[in-house]
Amino acid sequence: MPLTSRRLRAALLATASVTLVAATLPAPQPLGIGDRLFPHLGNPGYDVLSYDISLTYKGRNTEPLDAVTTIDARTTAPLERINLDFARGAVRSVEVNGLPADFATAAEDLVVETPSRLPAGMPVRITVRHTSDPSGDKANGGWVPTADGLAMANQADAAHRVFPGNDHPADKAFFTFRVTAPKNLTVVAGGLPGGKRDDGDTTTWTYRTEHPMATELAQVSIGRSAVLHRTGPRGLPVRDVVPAADRAKLEPWLKKTPAQLDWMEKQVGPYPFETYGLLVADTETGFELETQTLSLFERSLFTGTGYPEWYVDSVMVHELAHQWFGNSVSPQSWSDLWLNEGHATWYEARYAEEHAQKPMERRMREAYARSDTWRAAGGPPARPDVPTPDHKISLFRPVVYDGSALILYALREEIGEAAFDRLERTWVRVHRDGSATTRQFTELASRIAGRDLTAFFDGWLYGTKTPPMPGHPEWRTETPRSGAGGQGPARAPKPE
Known part of the structure; x- marks a missing residue:
């Protein structure tokens, strides 16, 4: 229920009478966990x-x-x-x-007064009856209208435009989705199906995740969809x-996924979730998105004529690599985003080198030349500038894609291929299903290399100028050009 008139009167009186301050909670205010960017x-x-x-x-x-939305949580501090x-x-009601x-x-906070003070360490269930509005500013995320329904694009801070919660990847949780829609539509969500139930002219679909998930990675698709099944490595659905x-038009692309999964497993180890697949949506977002177990792709990426095959393949691998880097191992803060996008771009480029003869060294040399410009425009990779509101x-x-x-x-180049490979595999194994920091x-890199890499990382992660490239002293950066840094979606560089 909204704050009652009694509570509102008390709050107003508290601003004028010091005798009431001790008995009245301060006015509701938005809170955060201290993320520098959000x-x-x-x-x-x-x-x-x-x-x-x-x-x-x-x-x-x-x-x-x-x-x-029902949230099961545990208090970590006393709460009123x-x-x-x-x-x-x-919001219609809260319990x-x-x-x-x-x-x-x-x-953008819903502030709930608990019926009584909750001590630290206590289980708490919060039930919010509300609406979820798909209209409004699509550019800032949340629900994305498609030609025949809806999908979600919640990165980075837009899941709370769809449902109430703790909208930060530092607090991952299990999800159950129960979606009721007209019978002529198909609903698919992240995780595995938990059954469906018909009721008159509607059907309720249930999906559950088997691994914790960040809110920004939630996905629900509603539309006139076909659901196609195949088998990946080790029987993965x-x-x-x-x-x-x-x-039929998309099948030549979709059938590539099992082999791409196999390739990624050879790089870093077993796929970390219960299922994978592509959600191809008839919408224009300007990006693709690694929503957990069901990556979101624009239909035009596959049906348009502007992209060569190698490029589309590399974008598919980019979002697949995120399932390890960004989804299974999520950023503890949004300043750690370089770990997500840098790794996804790394494996995208590696795949293009092995399968389309696109040399990694050439791409990295070009990135090196532009790196100072990218840093000037967007900040260093691990201390990016705050996004515009x-x-x-x-x-x-x-700077968080090729720059990272x-x-x-x-x-x-600094620690050698064997140590680097061990670092990658160890990173996703040790931090699986968690959130981790730069x-x-x-x-971990220092431990595996057997020496202190602090100075190396300080320059590469936080410097305003790009350090010399180990093994390539001849590489040079271009003079930064004002406004040349740009901004980009989760997609490989456009092919020339």
Whole structure:
């Protein structure tokens, strides 16, 4: 329930009478966990264990969906209020441990007053009845309208435009999706199917993840879709979701995934999740996205005529590599984004070198030449500039793609291929299903190399100028040009 008139009167009186200050909670305010790039993202005082998200889609992708989000969490500090990240939806009611709770909004936070003070270490269940609104600014993420329904693109800070939660990759949790839609539509979500139930002219579909997931990686697809099944390495179920009319046209691309999975496993070890596949959506976003177990791709990437085969293949491998780097091992803060995108770009480039004769060294030399320009435009790879408030995706700049893959190239040159390979495999094994920091990566690299790499990483990760490339003293950087850094989606460099 919204804050009652009694509580509102008390809050107003508290500003005018010091005698009431001790008895009245301060006005609701947005909180965060201290992320340098997104100060109000995430919330202190609790750890989410699981989300159970029910959505009812009525057949029009411009109308709000009815929704119930249930969050099971554990308090990490005493709480009288619980802040949830949530925007672009109407909240109808909130319960805490089955009891009605007052609530208010503050910026993009839903602030819930607990019925009684919660001590640290206590299980808590928060149930929010709300709407989930797909209209509004598609450029900043959340629901993405498609030609026949909806999909999600929640990176970096847009999951709370779809459902309330702790919208930061430092707090991963298990997810259950229950989506009700008209019978003529197909619903697919991240994880594995948990059954479906018909009721009149609607069907309710259930999906559950078997591994914890960051909110920004959640995916729900609703549309006139075909679901295609095949088998990957070691019997892994591979399922693709495509516009039903395009299944034959897309099959030459989709059938490549098992071999790409096999190639990635040879590089870094077993695929870390319960399933994988492509969600091909008839929409224009300007990017592809590594949503967990079901990567989002624009239909035009496969059906257009502007991209050579090697380029599309490399984009597919980029999003696949993210399942290890970014999804299984998520960033502890958004300043650690270089670990996600640098690694995905690294394996994308490696794949293009092995399968399309696109030399890695040439690509890295070109990246080296532009690196100072990218750093000037977007900040160093591990200390990127804050994204513009009206275009959060501006965080995804060239410096975190090829500019960060360049760091991995330099590291391999510095410590040798054998140590680098051991580092990659160890990193994804040790931090599987967790969130990790840049410092943890650099410390692991030093241990595996058998020497302190602090000075090496300080220059490459945080310097405003690109250090000399080990083994290639002849490489030179270009003079930075104003405005030349650009910004880019999760996609390989455009082919010439």
